[in-house]
Amino acid sequence: MSENPTTLPTRLGGDEDLAALVNVEDGLISRRIFTDPAIFELEKERIFGRAWFFVGHETEIPEPGDLVARPVGMDPGILVRDDEGEIRVLLNSCRHRGMRVCRTDRENARFLRCPYHGWVYKTSGELVSAAAESHYGPDELRKTEFGLIQAAHVDRIQGLIFATWDPEAPSLQEYLGDMAYYLDLVFGRTDGGLEVVGTPQVWEVDTAWKFGTDNYTDNYHVFSTHHSLVDLGMLPNDPDFASHGHMIDAGNGHVLHFVQGPPDDEEFKAFGLPAELREQMRRNLSPDKLRIAEPAGISVGTVWPTFHYMHLQSSDVIDGKQEPFMNLRMEEPLSPTRTRMWAWFMVDRSASPEFKRRSQECYVRTFGPAGLFDQDDMENWEDCTRANLGPAARRYTLHHRMGVDREPISDWPGPGTVWADSYGEMTQRAWYGQWLRQMQGE
Amino acid sequence: MDQGIDAGTRVKPGSDLYAEVADLLLCEADALDNYRYDEWLGMLTEDMTYVMPVRTSQFLTDGKGFHGDANFFSDDRESLTTRVRRLETEFAWAETPPSRTRHFISNVLVREREDGELGVRSSFMLTRTRQDHGYQMFTGERQDRLRRGEDGELRFAGRVVLPDQTVITATNLSVIF
């Protein structure tokens, strides 16, 4: 019998114990941090009360009064373009009894009216009236103080809107740090940038939220998890095919990778974009960014903690042509073991209608809840969650040791710590390192 | 989203044509629930389209909440065939081991359209269990276009699946509606 050398404490005490659970240097992460209700409670406060969260893209709310209901971390929010055209993020909760003031997923509205007692707010959040208002005495209602609660900060990069509830939070630019460089690269490459098509797909999975985040910069699972597609000839029958590329730790828990295709496959390069978009890319990107983008076939990145972009390519049928697509993802934790998944499809605004159609078809057929690839991922996350709940499992670590001794390279055109490989758990360790720092209250 | 499903003349229950349509819907459900996917593919026309739009919660005045521009499924015969071929590999983990499904098809309304096709609306309830977990349940409406082939058999030429949920409460959509 194995010695099972990686046994861990089973009870959570002070903050010191968290460090015992997450050993980033050795890549040994406790199974407990995924499912323990006490840790989940602490996450609510130290992560979901403090970080910056993606709430939507500006193309989702083009007109004044356009709004969508979105979680901001774990709180219900409203992303709205107000009458003045300003983008705001509001807590979806009336100041009187806390009732939801927006009860649809999207609408165009001039006012937000609470159904309970009829308090009415402007889309800027300002309280304008209450039903039977005359029954309030002169200093009782205090409209100016009781507007809808606004996110502490709202800011954008490349049309991606982020918000935080923490007044002490650093600015978005500071928060993103080196990651901003890569978001500019990926989302700013074509004329007019990218736009959201339609509305997000939303579904709920019985998984701990971190099994989702853990998976995004993981290329290593592809050959095994998605092996059905290898069998069908839709992925190369080469276990190493997704291993050529670069993984980047952009600091503060933000991570990403660029994967390169075979050297002789021109189609796969420049994210697989059609010729006219490649032309635009060459115009829009600086030489250093272009050196990264030109050879890249796919790229996936995470903005700490729960926002991900997946710029992928795949074919949707056997022997079909591969098309690129952009997919945004976000986890909304509902409980230690249940997570709501959000998925947006995006496409270059200036692309041809035919490319837009094919890109979307390839996305819907291969990713999202009905996708040929994604189906199997969710199967993993659910069973990872169930298998890590018990008193025996929680005494042990998981194995995040791949590439623990690997040295970064120094000749990369962009910022961050970079490794010349795309099989490795360097990015996951960086993510858990940030998790630990945040949970310790740093 | 509107494929003119309510255009045309009602086909009355009790008629042979209605019975033929109802029979096809039940045979289809039987094939899907018993993992006979090739038989199911044989029930589709070559130009079959299969779409399931994303639903959102909206005020009634803003429509039923469907967005033709955002889908859970947007498939054609070829991509559906790919889905089936995938299930036949031993690595389609989402359905390995397979889900146990049961399609309940009811409220069938049939219309004869001017273009010779039949327009069929039906309600579905699809129950699914995996391993020793509880039920995942999907309900909604299906709108089917049926066309008679040269061999005289009715086949599905188009299906739109309109879910009742805005948030799908299921691991994934590795099942066919």
Added chain:
Amino acid sequence: MSAGPAVDLETRLAVSDFLVAEAAALDERRFEDWLGLFTDDVTYVAPVRVTRRSGSPDVVDEITYFDEDKQSLTLRVKRLLTDVAWAEDPPSMTRRFVSNIRIIPIPDEEELTVKNNLLLFRSRGDEGTYDLIVGEREDRLREEGGELRICRRRAVLDQAALGTKNLGVFL
């Protein structure tokens, strides 16, 4: 398989009516009426379902949830009619949804195979909760004295671990 033109309308309606009436007898707790709908040589089984890899049989006929004949069904009904059948006294509220009725005539025999889907909604107590029992029934119907009767029932349920505390209800 066919429920359509291969089987005449009269038969289709008769089978459909029969299954609806059977479900009503159970939902209305008319157990003796219900028992009368079975032939004397009836077999009534519900095999156990298991989770297996694709391609492996997932129905185990060797062990069952029900393995009944007319005599044992009668005993179950008699038990339900005592005042000490605690599992169903007070009774569950049940509602049986029978659909997807498919009729397969058996050549050279005066019997029909009828496949149908069962959704059994069962609510007990005051917790406001309910259990679902879902499966496929494969029935064999025979005409006796001008009336349809069930001479065989095999109910294959869709759960590998049943989400109801007992099968005090008939399938």
Added chain:
Amino acid sequence: MSNADIRARLEATVDPEAGAIPMFVYSDPDVYRLELENLFGRTWLYVAHESELPEAGSFVVRRMGEQSVIVGRGDDETVRVFLNSCRHRGMRLANEDFGCTEMWRCPYHGFTYGSKGEFLGTLIGAPYERQAYPEGLDKEALHLIEARVESYRGMIFATWSLDGPSLDEFLGNVKWYLDIVLGRAAMEVVGVPQKWIVPSGWKLPSENFCADAYHTATAHSFLARLNLVEGVDFGRDGYHVDPGGGHGLGIGVHDPAEGSYFPASLEAEYGRNLDPEQLDLLHRVKNFHGNVFPNLSFLIPNFIPMGDQLVSGMMLRLWQPLGPDKLEVWSWHLVERDAPEQWKRLARKMYVQTFGVSGMFDQDDTENWEAQTVNSNTALTRSDEVMLHYGMGISAAPLDDFPGPGAAYDGKFSEAAGRTFYRTWLDAVLARSAA
């Protein structure tokens, strides 16, 4: 409630020797948390019968506490129990209920394990692994998390406690009785277990099988109503046995003059496997129930005539906890491997009609356990403790001439073994001794 608070409450209120058990222990979430950790995380737990693992590579998926485990017969024929969880991301490895395999391959990243739990490498070929881990992998450290396994009379048990008592010590006196129930002949599991979910705390059915013959007259009174048994005290004649260790038994006997109810053709096999005193008791058995601490029950139900033959369909039960107020029942039907086919057929029919999810007895039992579980929440809203009565037979003296070990009492109506069940449980939950 903090661990210290809940321990103090248990110590102050649970008094098995006085026949006093507080109702909150049936379903209290804090108690349940301690149970998972200190009891199910440490004690010996039944996982499978050897007949379910017929050949090298056979495996079944089971639970220890709430945790999924693989019980597998390796290619060296040894039976092992592994946490059903990959060492890399903890993904479930075996997804079917049972099967036969040379290896388990994780669907997520392809980590692959041999039938002895050894880490073999990653999916399909070494290049993948070399690419991913040029620095190499410590294969020994990636061995599946393995429980300690021992078996008795075909019953396989496992524990996460690597240095606790042996299975032999753990079973103690109950072995003499298990010999009669499961060791009298080569037994086989018929098909697969029935599984269903009951909204009940796991201790209620465990103690019911352990020490409660008394309920049968009321809960199963339909038997008397339908003239299937005689009199209301049909469950009394026989012995109540407290063998110690938290296990418990009730043995119903009939007049020796009636002869054995078991198949006569197996008499020689019984004689080979049992000593004369065990054999004598077997010949008088009309029913036999019991529980191996904490949650493995067995039952030979009353022999009932089927046609002109008396038959009984014996079973094993696991009361798998799924939460403080929910359990999954696993019910196996077992039969003597060499019993006549006709007897096997009747026994199976009898088992399905009387026990299992549709069984006429089980139906009534689940009704009680569910309502008790719901009622035990009363304890959450009352300031004074709701104490329950476990005092039956508290002053009775055990028989001094009973052949089997442990304390045996005349007549099945006693709660002595139930009191020991709760004593053992309390010590285990408070981690006062290795259960």
